[in-house]
Every structure is written in C-alpha cells, then in structure tokens.
Amino acid sequence: MKAVQELTTQLEKEQKQNEEQQLQIQLLLAQLDSKKEISDAVRGSTSAMLHQNNPNPFTSETEIKMTVPESVGQATIMIYTLEGKQMKNIQVNNRGEVSVKILGNELSAGMYLYALIADGKVVDTKRMILTQ
Numbered sequence: 001m002k003a004v005q006e007l008t009t010q011l012e013k014e015q016k017q018n019e020e021q022q023l024q025i026q027l028l029l030a031q032l033d034s035k036k037e038i039s040d041a042v043r044g045s046t047s048a049m050l051h052q053n054n055p056n057p058f059t060s061e062t063e064i065k066m067t068v069p070e071s072v073g074q075a076t077i078m079i080y081t082l083e084g085k086q087m088k089n090i091q092v093n094n095r096g097e098v099s100v101k102i103l104g105n106e107l108s109a110g111m112y113l114y115a116l117i118a119d120g121k122v123v124d125t126k127r128m129i130l131t132q
Contacts, residue, residue: 048072050116050124057129058104064114064128065099068092072118080113087112104130 049067056062068075075092077100087107090100109132116123 048075048116048118048123050114050126052126053102053114053128057131058102059131060104062102062104062128062130063099064102065097066092066116067097068095068116068118070095074119076117078115078117079107080115082111082113092116102128 047067048069051065053062053064064077066075066077072095077088077090077092078086079088079090079102080086088102092098092100107130109130111127111129113125113127115125
C-alpha cells in the first residue's frame with residue numbers, strides 16, 4: 001500500500017512538472033513568434049528596391065525609381081553596356097522613395113543594364129533601351 005502511495009505521489013509530481021514545462025514551451029513559442037513578426041517587419045521596411053525605368057524604351061528622357069532605406073550609407077546607380085563597359089555612375093544622396101532621370105543625349109542608342117548598388121552590394125539589375 002505504501003509503495004502505491006509513493007508511486008502516486010511521484011506520478012503527481014511528474015505531471016505537475018510536465019504541465020509547467022508545457023507552459024514554458026508555449027511562452028517561448030509566443031515570444032519567438034512575436035520576434036519573428038518584428039524581424040519580418042523590420043526586414044521589409046529596410047530593403048532597398050530598384051524599379052524598371054519609365055518610359056522604356058525612351059528617346060529623350062527616362063526615370064529610374066528606387067527605394068533606398070535610411071540605413072543605407074552609400075547608394076549608386078551604375079549604367080553599363082551589354083558588354084560590361086561602365087557608361088555612367090550616379091550617386092543617390094536621398095533616402096526613401098527616390099528617382100533619377102537619364103537624358104537620352106547622354107548615351108548613344110542601344111540597350112543598357114543599370115544596377116542599384118547599396119553599401120557595395122548589388123540590389124538589382126534591370127535593362128533599358130534608348131532609341132534614336
């Protein structure tokens with residue numbers, strides 16, 4: 001009889017410990033979820049983005065829009081020929097939703113690649129066509 005009582009006491013103790021551990025696990029999972037949501041929101045708001053130039057193709061002028069977060073130290077638009085020759089380098093000094101204009105008389109007719117480089121990393125590359 002005494003052995004059954006000891007086993008019952010032991011079982012009750014283990015059940016209580018199990019319930020406490022389950023509660024701790026739930027709390028930790030809730031904390032992890034909230035940190036993930038915050039991290040996703042921060043990552044979404046701090047990522048640089050490059051948009052397609054408009055109009056494309058163009059003859060006299062085109063506009064390149066981009067998003068440059070405040071956290072970016074240095075941002076540049078680089079324009080290259082399809083052969084990889086750098087044709088133009090435009091410093092982007094503003095932050096947030098910004099744009100730069102490219103004049104058709106600055107380049108000869110053809111297809112070009114342009115890239116947004118933020119803090120030394122290529123964010124994205126797009127193509128544009130300049131017609132005569």
